[in-house]
Amino acid sequence: MKVVIASGKGGTGKTLIATNLAWMLAEGGVDTTYVDADVEAPNGHLFLHPTQVTTSRFASPLPTLIGPTCSGCGDCQRFCAFNAILATADKVLVFPELCHSCGGCLDACPDNALEELPRESGTLTVGEAGPIHFRSGHLDVGEPRSTPIIEALLEGTPDTGVVVVDAPPGTSCSAVAAVKGADQVVLVTEPTPFGLHDLELAVDLSRKLGCQPSVIVNRSDLGDAQVRNYLNAESIPVLAEIPFDRDLSSYYAEGVLAAPVHEPLRQALEKTVSKLLNGSIGGKAA
Amino acid sequence: MSKKIAITVQRAGALDEPMDPRFGRAPAFLLVEEGAHQVTALENSATTAAQGAGAAAAAAMADQSVHVVISGRFGPKAYEALAALGVEMWTAPGGLTAQEALDRYRSGDLQRMAMETFR
Numbered sequence: 130m131k132v133v134i135a136s137g138k139g140g141t142g143k144t145l146i147a148t149n150l151a152w153m154l155a156e157g158g159v160d161t162t163y164v165d166a167d168v169e170a171p172n173g174h175l176f177l178h179p180t181q182v183t184t185s186r187f188a189s190p191l192p193t194l195i196g197p198t199c200s201g202c203g204d205c206q207r208f209c210a211f212n213a214i215l216a217t218a219d220k221v222l223v224f225p226e227l228c229h230s231c232g233g234c235l236d237a238c239p240d241n242a243l244e245e246l247p248r249e250s251g252t253l254t255v256g257e258a259g260p261i262h263f264r265s266g267h268l269d270v271g272e273p274r275s276t277p278i279i280e281a282l283l284e285g286t287p288d289t290g291v292v293v294v295d296a297p298p299g300t301s302c303s304a305v306a307a308v309k310g311a312d313q314v315v316l317v318t319e320p321t322p323f324g325l326h327d328l329e330l331a332v333d334l335s336r337k338l339g340c341q342p343s344v345i346v347n348r349s350d351l352g353d354a355q356v357r358n359y360l361n362a363e364s365i366p367v368l369a370e371i372p373f374d375r376d377l378s379s380y381y382a383e384g385v386l387a388a389p390v391h392e393p394l395r396q397a398l399e400k401t402v403s404k405l406l407n408g409s410i411g412g413k414a415a
Numbered sequence: 416m417s418k419k420i421a422i423t424v425q426r427a428g429a430l431d432e433p434m435d436p437r438f439g440r441a442p443a444f445l446l447v448e449e450g451a452h453q454v455t456a457l458e459n460s461a462t463t464a465a466q467g468a469g470a471a472a473a474a475a476m477a478d479q480s481v482h483v484v485i486s487g488r489f490g491p492k493a494y495e496a497l498a499a500l501g502v503e504m505w506t507a508p509g510g511l512t513a514q515e516a517l518d519r520y521r522s523g524d525l526q527r528m529a530m531e532t533f534r
Contacts, residue, residue, distance in 0.1 A: 212467025215496050222499045224492055227467045
């Protein structure tokens with residue numbers, strides 16, 4: 130089962146929930162994998178402290194002019210929907226940051242003058258955090274495209290047990306890549322106008338990808354009633370409410386996994402785990 | 416063949432149009448053929464591109480056999496593309512009409528863009 134912890138708005142508590150949820154699942158004997166898909170700012174390792182870590186460089190195919198057979202016809206350039214390739218009189222110019230590695234230019238080329246060569250854009254980390262299988266990706270600074278590395282992270286996850294995915298914030302391509310194929314989408318929100326605005330976008334994204342989301346309301350005693358009104362109106366199940374707690378903030382700031390030592394969070398997540406595992410809430414459309 | 420000059424403008428009009436300071440995202444280009452006293456307006460189809468507007472606009476310049484582009488500034492990918500296509504880049508200060516920019520180019524009062532700009 131793939132459970133994606135997403136949010137829309139940043140800073141609502143995705144990593145707090147994802148890391149502690151993974152710990153709770155593993156503690157309950159579930160074969161658990163934690164995936165940090167927030168590849169532009171991964172921080173799950175600060176709480177899970179994986180060991181036996183192996184890292185590898187991630188690369189995507191990039192078209193490259195290989196031989197003298199190029200006739201300068203420009204078919205590659207005309208094919209590319211992303212303006213990533215430019216044919217000049219004597220060479221082919223590829224803009225790596227714009228290329229989506231679709232391989233279309235190779236098919237379009239009548240001269241067989243292009244070849245795909247690997248181009249590195251990030252690092253993949255795999256390890257074990259106690260009983261939790263740990264995976265994380267880190268996009269290189271300056272790289273604009275995070276989807277390929279997120280897809281690679283998720284491709285390597287086991288089909289058995291529960292995979293907890295710590296998604297990137299927002300609702301753009303990177304969030305879509307993390308949410309795609311989810312069995313359950315848990316949106317972490319806060320009861321503020323900003324939380325509500327981005328929650329609505331995230332709900333929309335989840336539904337478009339075929340999954341009825343559920344919600345955890347963090348700092349649930351702050352803000353206003355708009356988020357709850359919205360959730361009621363949309364019949365979106367609330368898995369847990371976590372009131373603001375200075376101790377919890379302190380644990381987080383110190384990089385301490387809170388569930389083992391913080392009873393209220395543990396209780397909130399116990400409810401979450403049972404609802405997720407017994408299939409009583411939304412999830413993926415049949 | 417006479418030299419062909421492109422100037423980035425805010426609308427596909429005549430030489431009294433105000434310049435647009437952007438290259439890839441400029442709404443239109445005015446194409447001026449030196450000696451021919453003829454001005455052609457060209458809408459920039461790259462202006463709404465999700466990405467790579469600079470490279471796409473550069474390709475359009477090559478399709479039109481443009482030798483010189485006058486704009487306010489050029490992005491790094493536009494620079495790379497235009498340089499590879501052998502198109503000269505000249506930068507004009509803000510607030511000029513296309514005619515004023517053209518006059519300054521002809522009298523040698525504009526800056527030619529060089530790679531050092533990005534270093």
